[in-house]
Amino acid sequence: MDAYRRIADRIAADITSGRLRPGERLPPQRQFARRHGIAASTAERAYGELVRRGLVVGEVGRGTFVRAADAAPAGRSLVEAVGTAPAKVNLELNYPSAPGQSELLGPALAPLLRPDVLTDALRSAPADGTGAAREATAGLLATRGWRPSPDQLLFTGNARQAIAAALASLVRPGGRVGVEALTYPLVKEIAGRLGVRLVPLDTDDGGLCAEALAAAHRAAPLSALYLQPTLHNPTSVTTGQARRRQLAEVVADLNLPVVEDRIWSFLDEAGGDPFAVLAPELTHVVDGLSKRVAPGLTVGFLVVPPHRVEAVAAAVRSGGWSAGRFALEAGVRWIGDGTVGRLVAAKREDAARRQQLVAEHLGGFRVRCDPRAYFAWWELPARWRADTFTAAAAAHGIAVTPGTAFAVDPRRTPDAVRLGLASAAPPDLERALRALASVALRAPL
Template structure:
């Protein structure tokens, strides 16, 4: 056996026995060579062999460190896919049986014949009544006559933005915002204006300082930060919107997990509520809702029709049935409990910012980690997370978002343990 491999074996044994601890710095290669009475080139080969085995990591300008753990097989789901902490697809094991039983009536030939007819953006009376029931929170209850339907929540956002902001116009958004809004704005030729945030959400004075045609906000369970605006901040934001006579697009997609009333309850004449079914029920059952004030309803309906964003009748009838027979509420209640359980798991393992009701959390990374190197390190372990840059309109903070809904709970816990271990280790800048 070559001398360098024999020496590398000895160092590996010291690491395995705990004589060299994770994060401990090895001597510079010249000092290592003198200590072992070997050539500098042999010392370099020893360090290279340890790195190849995944036992150490070298950082330019800092030295060589024992890794937090030896390299292990990537943490992947049984089907071979990475553990997905990028996208939130909350689907509970028991919900397929609930949905199947609920669908039996819709699939009767006479009912199905109606469900296969065309539909417009205003849907059907039954769908509007069901949607009004589903979307109601606390004392806020939309009128069924207000409600418009699109194919999904993204289309509801696109129709609302297209109706309120002209090509070349400016839309105010939180400095960290839902990434799809960036894509929609780019395709519509609209400039996004980042609005400063603090621990309570958007800063009212930031609204005053911006020159925009409309504002898009997520007041409850903000994605990605998990912030929920307190009552005082809500009142301040509404007061500024009234002062500036600005319309608001309020994203309520995650509010099925909480009982916070929408800003529409305070400013019904200028707030467009956007919501959808894919998170509430299942990603394969998509239906978007728009609840505009009367003065804006025709403009948004025209934008939805013009964009080809109207909902299919079958989705309307299926959704109406799931709502009317209580299936939607049963699933929603179960998902609230599921989200809370996942947040408790995260809280026990990581120091993150999160609303305990949300399906996501925000992790400000410990130094010396940067978001890009952390995402890469997580990917090498078979875990997909989202860097802050995906949400930033402007400069991105050093953080990642973890979407908690997709993996089974046990698998999520294992992935969080791996991420915690990565955060405790030193970044491998050569990887």
């Protein structure tokens, strides 16, 4: 058995026996590694295994905590039968899947499985993909007022790698990157691996505040800005045109490069234009197929300013972030035969139905969401903290993401949780929302 699994088994036994109790914080991974004389990577994998088993939850900036026990008090379970364990509903994961999705995706893969095709299909693709991929992707990403030039397109294994490649090409180790105060958690991980510092910028109901961006740059120059102006994760805010113009004026004055994350923009049926329309010479657009199609076979997209193509392509190559040719070819076929378009239409309808469930069951609470989005940001009642509510939800078999996971400044952690609406089956989602509403109305233990 692998060492990390043995370590995870020992910690799991301590949790099961009660030696480690719900809410108890595990040592930081590096400290744990030193204490037990193991490699830091082994400790990281052991902690990851515990997360996978649902025994602990990691809160970025705070640490790793033992989840509350699964057994719920009588009358509080998601299931009605007395003595049964609560249903497992994961509202942390957020990958939408349309009905009949596999049947739609399968036909495009069959030609790639021929031996004479498969040899080439299993190699890595160049950073700029293929001509067919560039043309297909340019059409997929086009909006009413914007169509990227195929020559500006680069490809990575997924959108996370696209973000990493863009930032690696723009920011040297030790550099500062402005981000919304609440941001995509993996951007924090990417920044840590690249050795760059994230600078939290104030937002309001309209999105990122232009004055906050200018003030942060005056305090100490920023090397780049990362933002999600369309269906921001976790708050669902879409920045309006007036605010976008203000931000564009600031980045132009500062000559500040921008990494624009549009991974959820496909849910915007109106086809709103990217921020890149307002700052084309500075903006690097990130998108991908993971949400539109599926996470298991995906491609990340980068649309970069013409003068930046080679620099970003070099970052893709040096980081080992190139797309697989099989996934790239599959993506081209799915785009070309209309599969992606059909999946997008189905997922827009699905997101709207799930948001209706949120409105029905959490309508009396402070929940920020957009009818088009696959997530909701729940600002908890005053008596609840994010960590205690997350533990209480876990006791009912429901996994939610605490607001601390999104906070860039660990000193400003919101008492809120994000609900990922995409992955749970609708009946499970409805039962989970009903149970969470009931939990929120009680006082914490």
